[in-house]
Amino acid sequence: MRSPSFNPPHRILMGPGPSDAHPRVLKAMASPLIGHLDPHFVGMMDEVKSMVQKTFLTKNHLTFVVSAPGSAGMETCLVNLLEPGDECIICINGVFGGRMVNIAERCGATVHKVETPWGEVTKVTQIKKALKQCPKPKLVALVHAETSTGARQPLEKISDLVHEAGSLLMVDAVTSYCGVPLKVDEWKIDAIYSGTQKCLSAPPGLSPVSFSKRAVKVLENRKTPVQSWFLDLSLVKNYWAGAKRTYHHTAPVSSVYALHEALSIVLEEGLENRWKRHQDVHKYLKKNLEEMGFEFIVKPANRLPNLNAVQLPKGIKDEAKLRRQLLDEFNIEVGGGLGAFAGKIWRIGIMGESCTSNHVNALVGALKQIL
Ligand SMILES: *Cc1c(COP(=O)(O)O)cnc(C)c1O
Numbered sequence: 001m002r003s004p005s006f007n008p009p010h011r012i013l014m015g016p017g018p019s020d021a022h023p024r025v026l027k028a029m030a031s032p033l034i035g036h037l038d039p040h041f042v043g044m045m046d047e048v049k050s051m052v053q054k055t056f057l058t059k060n061h062l063t064f065v066v067s068a069p070g071s072a073g074m075e076t077c078l079v080n081l082l083e084p085g086d087e088c089i090i091c092i093n094g095v096f097g098g099r100m101v102n103i104a105e106r107c108g109a110t111v112h113k114v115e116t117p118w119g120e121v122t123k124v125t126q127i128k129k130a131l132k133q134c135p136k137p138k139l140v141a142l143v144h145a146e147t148s149t150g151a152r153q154p155l156e157k158i159s160d161l162v163h164e165a166g167s168l169l170m171v172d173a174v175t176s177y178c179g180v181p182l183k184v185d186e187w188k189i190d191a192i193y194s195g196t197q198k199c200l201s202a203p204p205g206l207s208p209v210s211f212s213k214r215a216v217k218v219l220e221n222r223k224t225p226v227q228s229w230f231l232d233l234s235l236v237k238n239y240w241a242g243a244k245r246t247y248h249h250t251a252p253v254s255s256v257y258a259l260h261e262a263l264s265i266v267l268e269e270g271l272e273n274r275w276k277r278h279q280d281v282h283k284y285l286k287k288n289l290e291e292m293g294f295e296f297i298v299k300p301a302n303r304l305p306n307l308n309a310v311q312l313p314k315g316i317k318d319e320a321k322l323r324r325q326l327l328d329e330f331n332i333e334v335g336g337g338l339g340a341f342a343g344k345i346w347r348i349g350i351m352g353e354s355c356t357s358n359h360v361n362a363l364v365g366a367l368k369q370i371l
Pocket residue numbers: 017069070071072074096143145146147148172173174175195204205
């Protein structure tokens with residue numbers, strides 16, 4: 001008997017990720033497999049590295065892609081930079097700051113938490129205060145685009161404070177990368193990670209990462225081995241060493257094809273054009289949502305264009321039912337709230353390929369019919 005094949009429905013992805021992938025990216029995944037040490041594959045990985053440097057706006061030599069999703073990029077940064085007994089400052093204004101604390105504590109570090117209400121961003125004065133209590137942390141970590149709340153964290157002033165203290169600045173750029181301005185070298189970010197399934201519009205499962213020279217020095221001066229074998233950069237970095245590449249693990253070959261194509265598409269469009277497109281489509285979405293009675297939870301100055309966190313119009317009791325209706329009847333996925341915001345808000349993503357006025361029209365049209 002023949003086993004049935006799996007035929008996913010054709011969705012319009014407007015949640016917190018994954019976003020829609022370009023047909024060119026999906027086609028790349030259908031290319032024939034080659035060995036991950038094949039000279040053609042190694043050459044392609046070199047191009048991926050160079051395109052990740054261009055999209056992060058960095059010249060960092062230690063720039064690579066972790067063969068696992070964004071959370072593994074987060075873990076890569078923390079397990080490599082922290083050793084038992086180290087102190088660090090982690091800012092929490094949503095789900096993902098909390099995840100960083102969890103990992104850092106598992107590294108044996110002492111974590112000083114800077115907590116801010118959800119929907120807001122960490123202020124410079126809060127960092128100043130934290131640095132008084134913990135003047136020489138190994139690192140200070142923040143989430144640039146908090147996907148659970150839709151808040152965009154300003155980084156430049158905080159970066160200066162962190163470096164004056166002699167610490168490293170670590171940034172989660174999973175949702176901001178290729179969607180809003182992000183300048184790794186200019187903002188002196190020392191350790192950064194992202195994901196592929198948000199504004200890059202590639203399938204989930206890979207995490208672009210980059211370390212500054214300052215961070216590399218910290219790696220070189222470690223006293224203890226990194227607790228994770230898979231994520232230990234002293235081993236991983238040889239895997240990204242071009243022609244000298246040696247076996248570490250088997251790269252997810254087809255996913256790297258997809259990433260290569262997605263990065264090419266970003267560079268063809270141009271980063272600045274891409275940032276502007278997210279801003280423009282956000283404006284159009286915002287106008288339509290507000291007309292229907294949706295309210296944004298983040299104040300305008302800190303609002304992400306690509307992740308729109310909104311309260312539903314008054315009178316709607318069962319948001320989950322409404323989301324299910326959008327999915328079943330209109331093939332549109334939007335996100336519900338996470339953690340403290342569960343059942344209270346929607347998270348409407350317009351990321352990468354999902355950031356078009358057609359997407360907005362489809363969603364708005366569907367909502368008008370349902371409501
Ligand atoms: C999605 C996301 C992550 C986690 O990425 P995964 O690919 O789901 O592991 C981490 N941080 C932020 C801000 C995210 O939006």
